[in-house]
Amino acid sequence: MKLxxxxxxxxxxxxxxxxxxAEVATLPFDLVYLGETVCSRRxxxxxxxxxxxxxxxxxxxxxxxxxxxxxxxxxxxxxALRRLVDxxxxxxxANEMGAVRILAEKKLPFVAGMSLNVFNxxxxxxxxxxxxxxxxxxxEAGRETLAGVLAGKPPGVQTEVFAYGxxxxxxxxxxxxxxxxxxxxxxxxxxxxxxxxxxxxxxREHEEFLVLNGVQTLSAKTYNLLREIPQLAAAGVDIVRLSxxxxxxxxxxxxxxxxxxxxxxxxxxxxxxxxxxxxxxLELVExx
Amino acid sequence: xxxxxxxELVCPAGGLPALKAAxxxxxxxxxxxxxxxTNARNFNGLNFDDNTLREGIRYAHERRxxxxxxxxxxxxxxxWARWTAAVxxxxxxxxxxxxxxxxxxxxxxxxxxxxxxxxxxxxxxxTSYEAINFYRERYxxxxxxxxxxxxxxxxxxxxxxxxxxxxxxxxGGLCVMVEGRCALSAYATGTSxxxxxxxxxxxxxxxxxxxxxxxxxxxxxxxxxxxxxxxxGYPTLCKGRFEVEDATYYAIEEPTSLNTxxxxxxLMAMGIRAIKIEGRQRSPAYVAQVxxxxxxxxxxxxxxxxxxxxxxxxxxxxxxxxxGQSHTLxxxxxxxx
Numbered sequence: 001m002k003l004x005x006x007x008x009x010x011x012x013x014x015x016x017x018x019x020x021x022a023e024v025a026t027l028p029f030d031l032v033y034l035g036e037t038v039c040s041r042r043x044x045x046x047x048x049x050x051x052x053x054x055x056x057x058x059x060x061x062x063x064x065x066x067x068x069x070x071x072x073x074x075x076x077x078x079x080a081l082r083r084l085v086d087x088x089x090x091x092x093x094a095n096e097m098g099a100v101r102i103l104a105e106k107k108l109p110f111v112a113g114m115s116l117n118v119f120n121x122x123x124x125x126x127x128x129x130x131x132x133x134x135x136x137x138x139x140e141a142g143r144e145t146l147a148g149v150l151a152g153k154p155p156g157v158q159t160e161v162f163a164y165g166x167x168x169x170x171x172x173x174x175x176x177x178x179x180x181x182x183x184x185x186x187x188x189x190x191x192x193x194x195x196x197x198x199x200x201x202x203x204r205e206h207e208e209f210l211v212l213n214g215v216q217t218l219s220a221k222t223y224n225l226l227r228e229i230p231q232l233a234a235a236g237v238d239i240v241r242l243s244x245x246x247x248x249x250x251x252x253x254x255x256x257x258x259x260x261x262x263x264x265x266x267x268x269x270x271x272x273x274x275x276x277x278x279x280x281x282l283e284l285v286e287x288x
Numbered sequence: 289x290x291x292x293x294x295x296e297l298v299c300p301a302g303g304l305p306a307l308k309a310a311x312x313x314x315x316x317x318x319x320x321x322x323x324x325x326t327n328a329r330n331f332n333g334l335n336f337d338d339n340t341l342r343e344g345i346r347y348a349h350e351r352r353x354x355x356x357x358x359x360x361x362x363x364x365x366x367x368w369a370r371w372t373a374a375v376x377x378x379x380x381x382x383x384x385x386x387x388x389x390x391x392x393x394x395x396x397x398x399x400x401x402x403x404x405x406x407x408x409x410x411x412x413x414x415t416s417y418e419a420i421n422f423y424r425e426r427y428x429x430x431x432x433x434x435x436x437x438x439x440x441x442x443x444x445x446x447x448x449x450x451x452x453x454x455x456x457x458x459x460g461g462l463c464v465m466v467e468g469r470c471a472l473s474a475y476a477t478g479t480s481x482x483x484x485x486x487x488x489x490x491x492x493x494x495x496x497x498x499x500x501x502x503x504x505x506x507x508x509x510x511x512x513x514x515x516x517x518x519x520x521g522y523p524t525l526c527k528g529r530f531e532v533e534d535a536t537y538y539a540i541e542e543p544t545s546l547n548t549x550x551x552x553x554x555l556m557a558m559g560i561r562a563i564k565i566e567g568r569q570r571s572p573a574y575v576a577q578v579x580x581x582x583x584x585x586x587x588x589x590x591x592x593x594x595x596x597x598x599x600x601x602x603x604x605x606x607x608x609x610x611x612g613q614s615h616t617l618x619x620x621x622x623x624x625x
Contacts, residue, residue, distance in 0.1 A: 098422065165476065219475055
């Protein structure tokens with residue numbers, strides 16, 4: 001199995017982002033997904049900056065994929081999407097059906113992103129006919145869903161599973177970060193740059209529950225399938241995805257690399273893995 | 289604003305009494321589901337079996353109303369046959385359209401029942417004309433229901449760039465998240481709107497009177513706590529009060545309902561073809577009341593859009609049945625975002 005790094009869902013300052021990807025170039029990832037998938041207002045890196053990062057990572061031997069925005073609202077979102085598709089070099093991860101339409105029309109191969117909601121083999125087969133060479137399982141799906149899809153998987157399509165990071169759970173048009181500071185989305189002051197792993201939502205009993213990341217809501221707990229790597233391999237997964245975090249990615253990548261190579265690996269933290277086991281996502285199932 | 293296009297009023301039918309209440313009060317269409325997880329209102333005691341469906345279709349068609357069947361959850365490989373059987377049943381019973389989200393199921397429906405009219409469900413998360421045109425070209429969908437995330441100007445941009453009829457939500461419970469893109473309930477309770485057709489399910493709810501007040505929990509997670517005299521609402525996950533950066537507030541959304549009655553002239557002028565009322569889980573009395581107000585409002589607006597204003601009595605009637613007795617324009621009004 002290969003190791004991938006998903007697109008950074010959070011918003012980091014420009015230099016921090018560039019430094020982060022300079023480090024990623026040295027980490028044991030086979031593939032790296034790049035680009036802003038959450039909010040079109042974020043601009044620390046422009047489209048051309050992302051392409052520069054892509055070229056650098058490709059030069060370091062990584063397979064690079066450019067990820068499209070998951071929620072398209074405006075004509076300018078569509079313009080950015082068309083520019084992304086026409087980048088001329090890198091494959092695109094389609095995160096909504098508008099991107100699929102544009103990619104398929106141009107007969108470009110693409111990655112079917114997790115928000116396309118592929119839950120059955122029939123749907124995957126149709127996307128493969130349109131040019132999908134890989135699909136990313138929706139995080140809320142588990143090993144039973146995966147087994148079902150893979151039983152009827154078209155030949156030549158790779159399977160990627162979100163295996164580490166705060167779980168992307170929901171998208172909205174509303175910016176919850178701006179809402180916390182009584183700001184409107186259109187004049188949000190880019191508050192989310194102050195929360196590099198999202199803004200924590202606790203219950204009134206102070207239990208950590210979710211994090212808010214602009215228009216996106218994620219789990220407070222970190223999803224971690226490190227111990228399930230043998231199950232992923234047995235199920236037929238080709239690529240294991242980690243999601244960027246502000247600190248400590250090198251240790252996580254190292255642990256996953258060792259696990260993929262069949263060596264012992266451990267990570268300590270407040271993790272969850274329920275979705276993989278068909279349970280509520282926040283649960284931690286001790287290994288079976 | 290001249291010659292507004294005809295606009296259909298699409299009302300919820302959680303059961304036969306609600307279906308009749310909707311049609312008796314002027315619904316052009318009702319939408320309904322079967323008694324299982326093939327639809328996104330998979331609740332105990334709701335929905336239609338063969339007998340009630342047959343009777344419902346007869347009742348509707350005799351009164352020139354249409355019946356739409358929602359099969360808008362995502363089938364999985366192991367239960368695929370149950371979803372295709374549901375499509376077959378809807379077609380065999382002669383429904384007027386099915387409302388689908390999964391492209392696999394759309395492909396099946398188009399091949400097995402080429403004459404069956406297909407609507408794209410809000411659960412399909414299509415927010416741009418590119419996405420909607422994708423579903424039209426590939427699967428021949430004739431209508432799309434827009435997620436409740438676009439501003440009025442963005443809705444208009446969609447309408448202008450697709451031949452597909454556009455249906456928007458007009459009234460009822462407000463999903464703050466993009467429909468089809470929300471796994472919050474799956475994360476907390478294991479019940480997924482996408483796959484199981486329910487959110488924040490009743491079986492996970494606990495109400496508890498404590499010294500701090502009435503507490504509402506979902507799968508053990510404290511969603512809200514109400515002081516004496518505060519009206520305790522159902523613990524829908526995204527409508528609780530939480531702590532964020534030292535503030536306790538409705539971090540995602542207040543308990544409130546969407547109400548777009550005042551936007552009717554604009555929606556008509558831009559060519560919206562149908563207005564959807566949310567609430568298959570609500571009572572026949574709710575359906576009757578909301579349908580009656582919207583029927584009057586649409587007729588009044590169609591007669592004279594230039595002088596249309598929502599009557600105070602209409603708004604009062606609607607507020608009575610709104611969540612938290614309050615309403616919002618939601619994303620249609622850009623500052624909400």
